[in-house]
Amino acid sequence: MERYNPRKIEERWQKKWEKEKTFKVDISASKKPFYNLMMFPYPSGEGLHVGHVYAFGGSDTFGRFMSMRGFDVFEPMGFDSFGIHSENYAIKIGKHPRQLIDDTTTYFREKQMKRLGALFDWSHQVITSESNYYKWTQWIFLQLFKAGLAERKKAPVDWCPSCKTVLADEQVIAGKCERCEAQVVQKELLQWFFKITKYSEKLLKNLDWIDWSETTKSMQRNWIGRSEGTEINFPVQGRALQIKVFTTRPDTIFGATFMVLAPEHDLALKIVSANNKAKVEAYVQESKNKTEIERTQKSKEGIFTGRYCINPVTKKPIPIFVANYVLMGYGTGAIMGVPAHDSRDWDFAKGHKLEVIEVISGGNIQKEAYVGEGKLVNSGKFNGLDSVEGIRKISDYIQSNKIGKKKTNYHLRDWLISRQRYWGPPIPIIYCDNCGTVPVPEKDLPVELPYLKNFKPTGTGKAPLAQDESFIKVVCPQCGKSARRETDVSDTFLDSSWYFLRYPSAGLDELKNAGPALLPWDPRVTKKWLPVDMYIGGNEHAVLHLMYTRFITMALHDLGFINFEEPFKKFRAHGLVIHGGEKMSKSRGNVVSPNEYIDAYGADTLRMYLLFLGPYDRGGDFSDRAIAGMHRFLNRVWNLCTKVIEKNSKSSDSQLLKTLHKTTKKVEEDIENLKFNTAIASLMEFLNEMVSKEEKLNLALVKHFLHLLAPFAPHLTEELWEKTGEKDSIHKEGWPSYEKKFLEEGRVTIVIQINGKLRDTLEAHRDIKKEEAVRLAVDQAKIKSYTLNKTIKKIVWVEGKLLNLVI
């Protein structure tokens, strides 16, 4: 008998599938394909690691299952090859990014991805750093610009001193750069933003109906951070000015004993008294130079402006301060200080010896701020109200007396997309002294990224492209006079925010032959193939890629380019493969490459081993200790099936048939729910039963079993399928159905409990009645010993399953 040799058979089938285009989706078919998407990789480091195999393997197993169920599964793959991650790696190894991407995409694709045995359709490959792709990334920028959704404005932004570029809010993690973990600093700069905040409400609301992992949805809800409250105007004493504050607790306004402005607030330096001017200016300047982390120290310090404003309900003057703990980026950049009922204000008031007035009863405000609910006190005509009611009544009062209005705020900020780096699509904008900011005409796209020898970040706040005069110098497309190009490139998350729209149309002959295309996609194809049916990926992109993509899709929908506003019908987050207790990463040096495992055991074993680690949404710790166990399983499958095929036995067994159908149901339901670990376990159980009844096996049963295993182990099953004499691919065979008659057991085991504890079991026909079961049970010696001289007080009967006697 031939031995299981994964290396040989996997290579053979991969070649055959590629040559015969076995899994290519027919673009002209009338049926809508099943669009099975997985997150494309950054081709930056040494290669794919087993975490990628986990992500791709799970997604592909699902795709193969859907394919067997009769769908035309479209499973594209590509490379997210623009961006800081690739550029930084190029700098590190001393290569030009262009060269790095050429080398690594080839290596990833040919030496790693093609060895996984996935359905990837490489004829639709997308590489984001190629001009035939980023031309359209620039096109999307122009559409948003024309619609007023892209805006250049001066704003305090986060600057990473190590990456030497600005970052979006989402790319700053606890005050540190998402990529290099350097502390970011605040800078006031003129930058390009996408107005994602215009979609705050829709981004939040649609979460109620899209079929996504709850964890991802909850992270997005948190990030959008909707909060309902009231905006209130406080008149400045002695000046014709008002300070606007935002609060979710208008019920506490009678306790507002001071006012605080953020250092960046434009009134801060306007209202300051002559005596305090120098000190306040110094404080504001000092804040500007601090890093995000330094600014978020717990101690509450600030400085008095020498000016007062009037609490609009008590009419009393309250002092105005400037302090770091109030952020310009949220609300109005000013707050009313209510020390009795806000712990930050409490800390601040203690440090500055300010008055603390209790207006909600229920706590001990001498000791700490009371933030809970209670009855209103010291609040004039509102005294005695419950605080929840007080919020409503006082905000009504404020609104009707025109001292403020109700307002909903969001934490979400506009998406800063400028990057002062080289490796990205140049932002397609021209600055002209006559005409101002002029978009590059669509016919002039792409704005090619020139090959810069010295591409490293400059650190001056200017992008590397700013050194290239031949790039910058341009004729204004409106007036024809000389003008200058924008030299920043766009954020890499813009590249990946629309790649799923490109895949179906990528590489299509129809597009090429239709002359100069006007759209990044063929609308007929897009209409039929999109949105994405299933998207699987890591949850680290919950508020990055996944939020940006939803925004871009909504914007393109509202501009009339596509007919759906949510990109992914279904999204499932998979867990993380960790190694040695830590997340796999190059900096930790614990990355595991799949290559050696594929060499030793084959891709089928590696894929299955990873999926068997545990629940797919939880990930697992990669230790190669147990991988041999999975290889053993596939070996046993190989040996048993080969024997049966060679013998071509005709015998059969009714119990085996039952288990086969039960297993079919179980595997089917488990794959649908991405419960790969238990699906594999039930396949193992079935194999164990088959092995123990080897002489009763027949070819039909083995063939049925191979179908169930096919989505997990595509090569092994294809090889054995061929050995049975079949000519077509097993993956083109339908998914086997299970028959109800095999699922129903004729005889069942009834559990007999005494007082809820298992004492005995009873073999009986499944239709056995309660009375009959009780009669038989109390006759059994063991039960008799319990019930002897005892009264049965209660009998609980679960049909065909359980009998509980309470004595």
Add this chain to the structure above:
RNA sequence: GCCGAGGUGGCGGAAUGGUAGACGCGCGGGUCUCAAAAACCCGUGGGGGCAACUCCAUGAGGGUUCGACUCCCUCCCUCGGCACCA
């Protein structure tokens, strides 16, 4: 602090109201072998018992129920996310 997911044998995990520990790893014993590896077979939560068997056990404590890993309450711990969001 807030939001989310968890806590079950030596380990990864299974069981979402009905026989706790499926399946796999590891470990122990055996068959085969000159020997080893591989393969195969048996055993494997803890305590007690020669045994039939029995008691204990799903982070801790309480509750609901004939019956709780599963539902409810209080608390502890771990992981992930956010974090001076007013």
